Amino acid sequence: MMKLDKKDWKILWQLELNSRQTNSEIGKKVGLSKEVVNYRIKNLIRKGIIKGFYTIIDSSKLSYLSCRFFLKFQHDDPGKEQEIIDYFVKLPFTWWVPSIDGTRDLGVVLWAKDTYKFQKIIRDALNKFKPYIKEIIPGVYSKFHIFKRAYLADKKSNSEPSIISTTGDYTKHDEVDLKILKIISDNARISVVELAKKCNTTAAIVVYRLKKLEKNRIIQGYRPMIDLGKIGFYWYKVNLELDDYTKIPEILKFANSHPNIVYAYEVIGGADLELEFEVNSYEQFREVLNEVRERFSKVIRSYEHFLFFKEHKISYMPK
Template identity: 40%
Template sequence: MNKIMDFLDVKDRKILYELDFNSRQSNSKIGKKVGLHKNVVNYRIKRMEKNGIISNYYTMIDTFKIGYNSLRFYISFQNVTPEKREEIIAYFVNNKYTWWVGSFEGEYDLAVLIWIKDLHDFYGFWEKTLRKYHSYFQKQKFSLYCQLRVFRHSFLMKDDFKKTDRDKYEITGGGKEVKTDELDFKILELLAVNSRIPTIQIAKKTDSSIDTIINRMKRLEKLDVIQGYRVNINYDKLGYHLFKVNVTLNDYSQRGKIINYIRNNPNLIMIDKAIGYYDLELDFLLKNLNHLRIIMDNLTRVFPKEIKNFAFAHDPIYHKMVYMPEI
């Protein structure tokens, strides 16, 4: 039995579910949804923060709309000592171009996502990287990140969730760039690292009025620059593990059909799409490897002709996760 997941009662799980839906909503609003006074909601949130179940709060920002594309690469190491591996990880973490860095078990060792606004700048960064660490890279796989489809963490509610509530939001590359200014960027920078920061604090830190901040945030939300306010839950403490499943298809035209089938799985939290990598990328939060086998056995049984094969990586160690570029 899971010592912490079993300890959490239905109210705690509902609070986490609501924070996953919108971590910026007030404790009073959450309380009305879960049937608790706002003070009790505050106490339970603080307790989960203290116990390490809640790590932090962040904002999902569609950086495509502010002029940035995202390039992703996976690295398999060779000839590395633990010290050299940590040095390479630190190199990527401390670079202003990177926004997500994580170590994995399985198909690859390290995943790095970077912002691209100027291809020439990235080329210089990658040339420098290869001069320093090329001999330690056994494999390098690149892809252009072009779509992120996010689903609510429905498994928190066990069987008490609506299938119509599964979709959360979608970030898609391309399209028209939204006009933003320095104040917009400052607001986004503050929200990116703490989605629950009070509006009055944002106003003070940006030397603006509260009304100005409220109006700016509403505009950024309306334009879908701000896609959602999230909570970073330490699912390892709840007995869940992230599995990233990379699927190769025989018939790409059936991709949508497969997505429509698997999207209702409450443990599916994300579908990634990238140019130059696998045909279908599925992110699950699961109890164990056997749980993954059950899901994929079912999927390949339903789509035996459509799915060619799949590989997976699991249990990432997050080294960096910031959803706003450094200017």
């Protein structure tokens, strides 16, 4: 764990709110010059606390399903497990690949044009690695909710609105939009000038297109990719089985308000509701979990949890 001072935490919070803010804009909000903000961000990157900046893109608005599956390995072979991880990381249509400690070993989230394509991806993987895969648990996101990491600002509750993705509403776009999205998906703080050069267009066109992509909610936000371990945090997932689905909006409202609940997923083929916590210890995880259980004791039938301990890939746009 690396020690951060109050200014570093404030900078992380501003980047969490919008990673495309300029150093000058961040500086005004945290009480530092743009030069000092630039130095501190570079230092956070150098230390590996910030691993990059990514753009949140709604796949459904580009006519993609957002799908995922969990894997459980068998025949203990670390070399083969790494080969499987590398295989999924290199696939152009995967956008998140985390290692897991608990009832699963690996998660794979990807974009697919339809369920046939999703099935083919699973079958291709099984054809290649089936002797080493004990179980595969597929699912298709119907909706996922992204909440701000209010704990970065030491807030007791979160008042920022959630980002709700995979809404299913196709939005018209063209090749220029796709070029911009592919570049900015992995580099959310890229300058307009540099982005224009890479897209072989003008800065004015890029500014216009970005505003349009944001207005149409194809681009839903810009975030830092934080190495949680280096700031002393852990990432847990809790799968809830419910007795009353009408209470899901109430659970989501509570989740959005909690500083340590950062994601919620509604999945076809998954649990009734999936929540993800970022906490500074197992004890804090139990505290947050117990808050949820006590508040919704008449709704939650059962639950299971596991720990994400390493992200191998995150990119919200297929290449």
